[in-house]
Amino acid sequence: MEALALLPDGLGLVPAAILVFASFFTSALTASFGIGGGVSMLVLLGLFIPVAALIPVHGVIQLGSNTGRAWHQRENIRYDIARPFVIGSLLGAAIGAWFVVQLPDAVLKVVLGLFVLVVTWSKIPGVAQLGHAGLTIGSTLVALAGMFVGATGPLLAAVFAQIIPDDRKAVVATHAAGMTVQHGFKVLAFAAAGFAFFSWIPFLAAMILSGYLGTIYGTRLLHRLPEETFRRWFRIGLTILAVDLLRRGLTGFF
Numbered sequence: 001m002e003a004l005a006l007l008p009d010g011l012g013l014v015p016a017a018i019l020v021f022a023s024f025f026t027s028a029l030t031a032s033f034g035i036g037g038g039v040s041m042l043v044l045l046g047l048f049i050p051v052a053a054l055i056p057v058h059g060v061i062q063l064g065s066n067t068g069r070a071w072h073q074r075e076n077i078r079y080d081i082a083r084p085f086v087i088g089s090l091l092g093a094a095i096g097a098w099f100v101v102q103l104p105d106a107v108l109k110v111v112l113g114l115f116v117l118v119v120t121w122s123k124i125p126g127v128a129q130l131g132h133a134g135l136t137i138g139s140t141l142v143a144l145a146g147m148f149v150g151a152t153g154p155l156l157a158a159v160f161a162q163i164i165p166d167d168r169k170a171v172v173a174t175h176a177a178g179m180t181v182q183h184g185f186k187v188l189a190f191a192a193a194g195f196a197f198f199s200w201i202p203f204l205a206a207m208i209l210s211g212y213l214g215t216i217y218g219t220r221l222l223h224r225l226p227e228e229t230f231r232r233w234f235r236i237g238l239t240i241l242a243v244d245l246l247r248r249g250l251t252g253f254f
Contacts (some may be wrong), residue, residue: 006202008053015048020206027065027211030153031073031218032225034161034172035237038062038153038179039244056190057200062153063183064208069176069215076173081163082181084135089182092140094189106252112155113245120158120238153179154241161234168230172222 007016022044030037042058049057070077157175164170191197197204222230 008049008199008203010050011048011203016203016206019044019048020203020210023061023065023207023210024214024217027069027214028218028221029214030065030176031069031172031215032221033230033237034168034175034234035154035157035241037065039241041065053195053200056187056195056197057204059183059186059190060197060200060204061207061211063180063187064204065211065215066176066180066183068208068212069219070173070180072212072215072219073169073173073176076167076169077177078164078170078174079177081135081160081174082177085178085181088136088140089178089185091136092182092185094185095140106249109245109249109252111249113242113249116154116158116238116242116245120161120235120242154238154245156182157234158238161231166227168225168227168234169222171234 007013023041026037026041026044028037029035029040038058041061042054045054045058045061153175156178157171160171160175160178164174187197
């Protein structure tokens with residue numbers, strides 16, 4: 001009964017234990033391959049927690065996971081790319097928090113899915129040479145989309161893979177830094193909008209701790225992966241996630 005008192009209303013002890021256990025593996029997945037963990041966690045959370053809490057709670061968990069990964073892999077972060085995302089992410093989160101006319105979720109999923117596929121399997125001219133202004137605008141759009149669909153990590157990962165074409169460690173670490181900023185501003189926006197995070201604190205702390213342990217394990221795997229192997233599975237993973245976004249988006253139309 002004491003354990004149940006530490007959990008928010010609507011979340012039982014067994015579902016909470018399953019989610020904490022899963023946090024290790026989803027964080028390890030992203031730490032080793034750069035993608036997949038955030039979307040997987042969003043799906044799992046959707047099975048057990050109320051819809052109204054899904055995006056803000058997922059945002060805190062991903063903030064913890066990405067912060068841990070960015071810290072653990074900090075020597076590989078490309079700060080020249082990460083810094084412009086601070087400005088763009090702040091703008092995107094601010095616009096999203098006060099956006100009156102919300103685009104349909106199905107439309108956003110289809111657009112994101114198509115864009116991820118295009119960026120993953122084609123070389124977009126000029127992406128690798130984007131300046132600070134281009135990175136700022138791009139991060140604004142990604143942060144804005146993230147306020148509505150929750151998991152835009154694949155989109156950011158696909159763009160970073162083009163900007164950093166030959167260093168898997170920098171892709172994963174810089175992606176973690178970028179998502180830390182975006183999830184941080186998202187959480188602040190939801191807090192300002194009145195979401196009650198307090199009752200979720202013990203559960204979220206356990207999720208973040210489990211996720212950091214997964215990050216340590218996944219980082220070891222990343223260091224052992226050859227660059228070519230990483231890129232191949234990175235593309236396969238992005239494609240699977242993009243197709244799933246399209247599936248969920250198209251399903252929402254019917």
